[in-house]
Amino acid sequence: MTVHVVVPTFRESHLVGPFLERWSSVKSTPLRLHMVNGNPGDETSELIREWSTRLDVTEHAGHPGLYWTGLVALGLRHVSEIAGGEDVFLLTNIDVRPLGDPLAAIFAAVPDWRRHQVAIPVAWASGRVTSSAVVVRSWALSLNRHLGEGQPIGELPENAILPATYLPTRFLLVPVKALHEGIFPDETRLPHYCADYEYTNRLRLRGYDPLFFTGASASLDEENTGFDTYLCHTTLRARIARAWDIKCPYNFRYRFRFVRLVYPTAAFLPGLLSHFAKIFLEIAFGGRKLQGLRKS
Structure with missing residues (x-):
């Protein structure tokens, strides 16, 4: 082997x-x-x-x-x-x-x-x-x-x-x-x-x-993640501008595709709404204080 x-x-x-x-x-x-x-x-x-x-x-x-x-x-x-x-x-x-x-x-x-x-x-x-x-x-x-x-x-x-x-x-x-x-x-x-x-x-x-x-x-080795790069220590304008970046963790297009590909059919619509509600909160506030949202 x-x-x-x-x-x-x-x-x-x-x-x-x-x-x-x-x-x-x-x-x-x-x-x-x-x-x-x-x-x-x-x-x-x-x-x-x-x-x-x-x-x-x-x-x-x-x-x-x-x-x-x-x-x-x-x-x-x-x-x-x-x-x-x-x-x-x-x-x-x-x-x-x-x-x-x-x-x-x-x-x-x-x-x-x-x-x-x-x-x-x-x-x-x-x-x-x-x-x-x-x-x-x-x-x-x-x-x-x-x-x-x-x-x-x-x-x-x-x-x-x-x-x-x-x-x-x-x-x-x-x-x-x-x-x-x-x-x-x-x-x-x-x-x-x-x-x-x-x-x-x-x-x-x-x-x-x-x-x-x-x-x-x-x-x-390095304390760097997509969450740090795109959400921590950034301005609201910067977070909005990056929403279509391919590497962005809250890219709208790919988050929609993720929910469509992964979530069970019966939970797709409510799951999509709740999933994007968390994304909008992350964009609105940013910072480490919202890391709990990603763990809940």
């Missing part, structure tokens, strides 16, 4: 060395690293070539017109072509660092992991969880629970295996079998934001139940 680590990157050469250095210490499982470069021919390409003498790492050339989903889909298509049916793939980000050996912990502790998709908590340098799992409490009211988000990572339940509705992709392990079944991120309808939740929800509907495993963790 080989773990295929797929990571998109775009003009982030300062993160490449630390990322590969950290993965070079994970020895429990054979690894193949697939770095999908949205700006091929740059310093990132040079670094990958240098590291390829020490690690099984390959660059896949994207282009600047591909956003997160397009880059990830490109890497996953390559994995689908070369991977065996017993292999697994791991989606992660260039600024995420595994702590210890999360793969060994997952394989040892999660029963029937080949029938699931598994995520682990990702924390800021401060130790507080920023990336967890989502449990939908009410589709109609658009109420979600983000498991452990904002908590010190040491306060999470020890070695818990928690069911979820959908998962983020900062550290997501999935059987390659899902790719062989044709389950890929939807790069045409959700090019960037919300694409990870839509993808993991679709995996769930196809039989790969989402699990959040607290017996392993990873850290985030």
Whole structure:
């Protein structure tokens, strides 16, 4: 069994060395690293070539017109072509660092992991969880629970295996079998934001139940998210102007598509209204004081 680590990157050469250095210490499982470069021919390409003498790492050339989903889909298509049916793939980000050996912990502790998709908590340098799992409490009211988000990572339940509705992709392990079944991120309808939740929800509907495993963790190199960039410390005018930016977390077009693709038919209309009510509140007020809206 080989773990295929797929990571998109775009003009982030300062993160490449630390990322590969950290993965070079994970020895429990054979690894193949697939770095999908949205700006091929740059310093990132040079670094990958240098590291390829020490690690099984390959660059896949994207282009600047591909956003997160397009880059990830490109890497996953390559994995689908070369991977065996017993292999697994791991989606992660260039600024995420595994702590210890999360793969060994997952394989040892999660029963029937080949029938699931598994995520682990990702924390800021401060130790507080920023990336967890989502449990939908009410589709109609658009109420979600983000498991452990904002908590010190040491306060999470020890070695818990928690069911979820959908998962983020900062550290997501999935059987390659899902790719062989044709389950890929939807790069045409959700090019960037919300694409990870839509993808993991679709995996769930196809039989790969989402699990959040607290017996392993990873850290985030940089404290920067779409929420920070587009909502915190911005003016109302700036927030309105950015509402159609493809990378904006509250882009109206793609949020509508997300609700249409993910929410059950019976809950679509009330869910759409409540979903957009929260977006308008975020735009109107901005700032960290509204982060609770995204956790409720």
